[in-house]
Each structure stands twice: as C-alpha cells, then as structure tokens.
Amino acid sequence: MVVEAERFVREEWGAKRLEMDYVNTRVELGAWYRRCGYSATGKKRDFQYGDKNREILAEGLGLLVIGKDL
Numbered sequence: 342m343v344v345e346a347e348r349f350v351r352e353e354w355g356a357k358r359l360e361m362d363y364v365n366t367r368v369e370l371g372a373w374y375r376r377c378g379y380s381a382t383g384k385k386r387d388f389q390y391g392d393k394n395r396e397i398l399a400e401g402l403g404l405l406v407i408g409k410d411l
Contacts, residue, residue, distance in 0.1 A: 362404035
C-alpha cells in the first residue's frame with residue numbers, strides 16, 4: 342500500500358518528496374518506515390491531545406517527522 346501511495350503522489354500530483362509523522366512511542370512503526378526507505382528529518386511536532394474533557398492515557402507524546410525522496 343505504501344508503494345502504491347508513493348507511486349500515486351509522484352505520478353498524479355508530481356510530488357518529489359513525501360513526509361509524514363508518527364507518534365514517538367511507536368518505535369516499531371519508525372523502524373518499519375525506515376525499512377521502506379524513510380529517514381528522520383530531525384523535525385518534531387507537538388502531539389495534539391484534543392478535547393480537554395478526555396482522559397490522557399500517556400504523557401510526553403510527540404510526533405516525529407520522517408521523509409523520503411520519490
């Protein structure tokens with residue numbers, strides 16, 4: 342599915358690079374994307390916890406940005 346998404350954005354949208362983010366606690370997800378050719382950009386984003394009335398189950402969450410030249 343990732344290969345098809347990369348093909349689509351390259352051919353249909355003319356994208357030269359694809360970037361995405363994932364939650365910093367998902368170490369296995371970062372490893373999987375690295376095996377798909379993505380690498381860390383060094384950028385980080387704040388995790389948006391959403392509605393203040395909801396219970397937060399984890400603290401210290403953040404988003405790590407990865408990218409791949411197409």
